[in-house]
Amino acid sequence: MGDGYQIDLGAMDQLVTTLKAAAQTITDANTALQNASADQLGNDALNGAGRDFKDRWDYGTGQISDLTGKMTGALSATVQAYQDVETEIAKSFTSQQPSAPSTTPGTSQSAAGSAPPAQTAGSWISALNGDRAS
16 A cells, blocks of 8 residues: 655645735736836837837736636635545544444343444544455
């Protein structure tokens, strides 16, 4: 059996927050650039270079913004999916725990009784992993 892997959901949430902040910073920079006129830089050559830069900047930051939005959406969905799985696994352990056998006063349960043996966390994990121990 492999060692598996671990997901740091807190770190993933922080990455989503950081990416959203970066996208907002880019949006703010684009807004400021839209309000600036490339035609006021000086001579025609400089104005033309300013317009070319502005066009490339708008395109590039637009692409970054779109991709960042897609990444944050996907990462948020991934975090939620992992949290949902963790919740369901926790529920399965609490809902499937066998209850203690009930006995009435003055009687005892024999070793060959009908109550199933208590399950340990290890046996539940083995069952979840598909291991069928006899």
